[in-house]
Amino acid sequence: MDNIYSLYKCRVLRVYDLTDDVKLFLFRFENPDIAESWTFIPGQFVQLDIPGLGEVPISICSSPMRKGFFELCIKKIGRVTDKIHELKPGDFVGVRGPYGNGFPITEFEDNDLLLIAAGIGMAPLRSVFMYALDNRWKFGNITVINSAKFGKTLLFKKELEAMRDMAEAENIRIIQTVTRDPDWPGRVGRAQEHIKYANTKPEDAYVCVCGPPQIYNDVFQTLIKNSYDPRRIYVTLERRMKCGVGKCGHCIAGSSTFLKYICVDGPVFGYYDIISTPGLI
Amino acid sequence: MRYVKITNEKIYDFLERLKNYGKLYAPVKISDKFYDRKEIEDVREIAFEYIRTLMPAKKYFVSPTEKMFEIDIEKGEYKETLENIEPFVIFGMHACEIVGLRILDGVYLDKYPDIYYKRKRDAGIIVGLSCLPDEYCFCNLTRTDFVDVGFDLFLHELPDGYLVRVGSPNGHKIVDENTDLFEEVDKNDIDAFRAFEEKRQEMFKWEGSFDNMRYILELTMEDEVWDEEVEKCFGCGNCTNTCPTCRCYDVQDIPDIDGKKAKRIRFWDSCQFRGHGLVAGGHNFRGTKRDRFLNRYICKNAYFYGLGTSYCVGCGNCTYFCPANIDYLKNLMKIRSMTEVKNG
Numbered sequence: 001m002d003n004i005y006s007l008y009k010c011r012v013l014r015v016y017d018l019t020d021d022v023k024l025f026l027f028r029f030e031n032p033d034i035a036e037s038w039t040f041i042p043g044q045f046v047q048l049d050i051p052g053l054g055e056v057p058i059s060i061c062s063s064p065m066r067k068g069f070f071e072l073c074i075k076k077i078g079r080v081t082d083k084i085h086e087l088k089p090g091d092f093v094g095v096r097g098p099y100g101n102g103f104p105i106t107e108f109e110d111n112d113l114l115l116i117a118a119g120i121g122m123a124p125l126r127s128v129f130m131y132a133l134d135n136r137w138k139f140g141n142i143t144v145i146n147s148a149k150f151g152k153t154l155l156f157k158k159e160l161e162a163m164r165d166m167a168e169a170e171n172i173r174i175i176q177t178v179t180r181d182p183d184w185p186g187r188v189g190r191a192q193e194h195i196k197y198a199n200t201k202p203e204d205a206y207v208c209v210c211g212p213p214q215i216y217n218d219v220f221q222t223l224i225k226n227s228y229d230p231r232r233i234y235v236t237l238e239r240r241m242k243c244g245v246g247k248c249g250h251c252i253a254g255s256s257t258f259l260k261y262i263c264v265d266g267p268v269f270g271y272y273d274i275i276s277t278p279g280l281i
Numbered sequence: 282m283r284y285v286k287i288t289n290e291k292i293y294d295f296l297e298r299l300k301n302y303g304k305l306y307a308p309v310k311i312s313d314k315f316y317d318r319k320e321i322e323d324v325r326e327i328a329f330e331y332i333r334t335l336m337p338a339k340k341y342f343v344s345p346t347e348k349m350f351e352i353d354i355e356k357g358e359y360k361e362t363l364e365n366i367e368p369f370v371i372f373g374m375h376a377c378e379i380v381g382l383r384i385l386d387g388v389y390l391d392k393y394p395d396i397y398y399k400r401k402r403d404a405g406i407i408v409g410l411s412c413l414p415d416e417y418c419f420c421n422l423t424r425t426d427f428v429d430v431g432f433d434l435f436l437h438e439l440p441d442g443y444l445v446r447v448g449s450p451n452g453h454k455i456v457d458e459n460t461d462l463f464e465e466v467d468k469n470d471i472d473a474f475r476a477f478e479e480k481r482q483e484m485f486k487w488e489g490s491f492d493n494m495r496y497i498l499e500l501t502m503e504d505e506v507w508d509e510e511v512e513k514c515f516g517c518g519n520c521t522n523t524c525p526t527c528r529c530y531d532v533q534d535i536p537d538i539d540g541k542k543a544k545r546i547r548f549w550d551s552c553q554f555r556g557h558g559l560v561a562g563g564h565n566f567r568g569t570k571r572d573r574f575l576n577r578y579i580c581k582n583a584y585f586y587g588l589g590t591s592y593c594v595g596c597g598n599c600t601y602f603c604p605a606n607i608d609y610l611k612n613l614m615k616i617r618s619m620t621e622v623k624n625g
Contacts (some may be wrong), residue, residue: 001396001399003361003396004393004394004395004396004398005350005361006359006361009357022330051353051354051357051358051359051534051543052352052354052534052536052540053534054532054533054534054545055532056561067491075562077561077562078561078562079561080561081561091358092357094357094359111565157310216398238560239558239560239566240558240559240560240566242530242531242532242547242556243530243532245393245395246391246393246528247388247389247393247395247528247530247564248389248529248531248532248547248550249528249530249550249552250529250531250550250557250558252529252552252576252580253566254579254583255498255499255500255502255579256494256495256496256578256580256582256583256584257495257496257499257583257584258500258582259579259584264393271593273483278499278502279579
């Protein structure tokens with residue numbers, strides 16, 4: 001029997017500074033068989049391991065269409081991520097996964113797609129966005145709302161800016177907004193204030209939301225006020241996780257009628273699950 | 282199901298023979314008040330009358346500490362450490378603990394089977410033993426007072442011996458290899474078995490069912506009734522350690538002194554500890570004592586799909602071993618306004 005906690009060896013190929021404390025890492029699997037067969041669904045996560053320090057759960061932020069490679073966007077915020085930030089191209093790490101349910105992307109097909117991110121929340125949604133770009137003909141109009149406190153903390157700011165021309169040709173709207181930056185030349189205000197500028201048809205759109213827990217209520221209310229279908233709103237959550245496979249219990253959340261392991265039953269949950277379950281967000 | 286009988290004269294022979302199938306663990310009396318399970322040398326020290334042990338039998342399957350990997354930090358290599366596991370026999374598990382073990386099976390042997398658990402589970406033979414409830418027991422309310430599967434043999438007390446239910450191929454094998462110890466069950470035995478079960482049901486302090494408890498609990502989570510109980514709690518984690526179905530673990534890498542190698546170990550954790558819900562960056566998903574206190578009630582009363590029961594098996598250990606005298610059952614009764622008291 002395989003050991004579910006065994007790690008695949010991965011090589012760091014590229015390290016890119018997204019902001020002062022967030023880096024984007026490109027990884028490749030060392031084992032050709034794994035590289036060939038490994039795949040994931042946008043919204044899933046991996047356990048990334050630094051030998052001798054431990055593992056951290058990180059959402060995959062690249063498209064699953066590129067075989068054998070994947071990207072992780074990691075904020076320097078604790079013991080393990082401090083060390084991850086010291087990684088250089090050529091270094092090795094351990095990875096296991098992918099884990100979690102991911103977004104129901106096949107259900108999204110033939111529909112419009114509205115992605116709403118705040119802060120580090122852009123990481124898992126970038127995977128959905130990249131997947132949609134790689135399969136452009138499967139989706140209708142797409143809008144990405146990327147928000148942060150300051151211009152310099154907007155994740156993937158340059159990448160999204162660089163897409164502007166292509167986006168126009170492809171019926172994609174990219175909205176980047178900041179809340180506390182007087183020097184920012186672009187749009188200001190919270191993510192939900194820009195929902196009205198999306199090119200997505202509310203009755204025909206799936207919505208993915210990710211950000212700090214405080215944003216959800218306002219985003220939900222604005223979406224519903226703008227006639228988006230609550231049954232088509234999805235969010236992805238974070239928790240402390242040690243195993244990623246529904247064993248260690250740290251990510252257990254919810255209430256006695258809806259007790260969930262975020263790592264296997266989530267991290268993606270529908271709007272109605274969220275509002276009917278105390279403790280999920 | 283296959284039923285056989287063993288008489289009191291032969292029970293110690295039987296226990297002695299069980300040693301042929303692996304290391305024998307059974308409850309023994311360790312002080313005036315307490316029992317614990319340990320490896321048995323002399324089968325006559327086994328305490329048949331025990332109700333609960335200090336540690337539930339889960340310790341034989343989910344070790345309090347367990348080495349998972351040896352890590353070469355410099356090379357970035359991991360070697361799984363699968364310790365050698367010898368066959369063992371656990372004698373005297375009560376119905377609640379066997380259900381508890383099945384709940385652990387549901388968690389540890391789901392679509393991501395845990396090899397460390399699986400190897401111990403495969404090596405263990407379970408011999409159940411009937412029991413009479415004390416004032417802490419409420420397995421009748423949680424519908425875990427009787428088990429159909431999850432054991433190899435189950436012994437039910439009769440006046441002159443035990444009625445044995447055979448629950449697995451391993452159980453059949455033990456019976457078949459020791460036919461000199463067993464005899465047929467006759468009508469008197471069946472009457473005695475029935476009488477024992479009736480007497481047992483009479484002895485439970487409460488009657489009714491906890492099936493709707495999770496809804497009532499969810500609806501009363503904000504209630505003031507919890508405030509005083511939360512205040513009493515020390516957050517020590519005794520309740521989760523002694524719970525047959527609590528299974529949270531933490532993982533740590535322990536480096537050697539030269540920093541070149543490390544051991545990845547996992548060890549029991551408790552949702553009653555502050556670090557349980559703490560994530561990098563400082564946010565705590567269970568930041569207050571109330572969050573942590575209620576988390577256990579929520580988790581234990583949630584529905585376990587695999588068995589159609591709650592995660593709580595009604596053993597009463599958490600109440601019995603609580604140093605702050607927090608009564609889990611009474612708290613649930615309070616929010617449920619349950620008044621079906623028979624003997625209490």
